[in-house]
Amino acid sequence: MNKDRRTIDQLRSQRWYDSPDMRGFAHRQRTQQMGLRREEFMSKPVVGILNTWSDMSPCHAHLRDRAEAVKRAVWAAGGFPVELPAMSLGEVMVKPTTMLYRNFLAMEAEELLRSHPLDGVVLLGGCDKTTPGLLMGAISMDIPAIFCPAGPMLNGKWKGKTLGAGTHTRKYWMSFAAAISPRTNGSTWSRA
Numbered sequence: 001m002n003k004d005r006r007t008i009d010q011l012r013s014q015r016w017y018d019s020p021d022m023r024g025f026a027h028r029q030r031t032q033q034m035g036l037r038r039e040e041f042m043s044k045p046v047v048g049i050l051n052t053w054s055d056m057s058p059c060h061a062h063l064r065d066r067a068e069a070v071k072r073a074v075w076a077a078g079g080f081p082v083e084l085p086a087m088s089l090g091e092v093m094v095k096p097t098t099m100l101y102r103n104f105l106a107m108e109a110e111e112l113l114r115s116h117p118l119d120g121v122v123l124l125g126g127c128d129k130t131t132p133g134l135l136m137g138a139i140s141m142d143i144p145a146i147f148c149p150a151g152p153m154l155n156g157k158w159k160g161k162t163l164g165a166g167t168h169t170r171k172y173w174m175s176f177a178a179a180i181s182p183r184t185n186g187s188t189w190s191r192a
Helices: 022-033 063-076 099-115 130-141 167-179
Strands: 046-051 080-085 120-125 145-149 156-158 161-163
Touching: 046 063, 046 099, 063 080, 063 120, 099 130, 120 130, 130 145, 161 167
Parallel strands: 046 080, 046 120, 120 145
Antiparallel strands: 156 161
């Protein structure tokens, strides 16, 4: 048996839920207002799910469904899952660059973890700025964390062909740019 394993009363979430004072009462009561029965969250580790899903980030388009799968797994393992939204950094849509926001995400992740009654966290993200942002926040908070990568972005379709997000954009850009130049009046390509 792992000697570092904590008992329920040693978990940080119990400072919120197990406290006999008015604040503890309020935390339990508000959680029940969310439609949960006391036995669903009391004396269980609270596992946060930081989700960077956004309609504006195709890299993370499927993370809504993945968060639900993570919740089911946490329930099945005997925990109490809670999902928290975190800043989504879709490189294509965020201007001038997502690099400006990576550290904001790290700070947001750390503060979400610090300010809520969480004993551990599953981080859902998947790009080159979201991944380090989430990990930096979780490391700063020093609670158990698992990073669940989004995986590759789904390919698109154009004129019946499967197109990748980055390679095909670069491959066809010169042809597209030439076709929409003032010399051709854009007659050979329709706008993507």
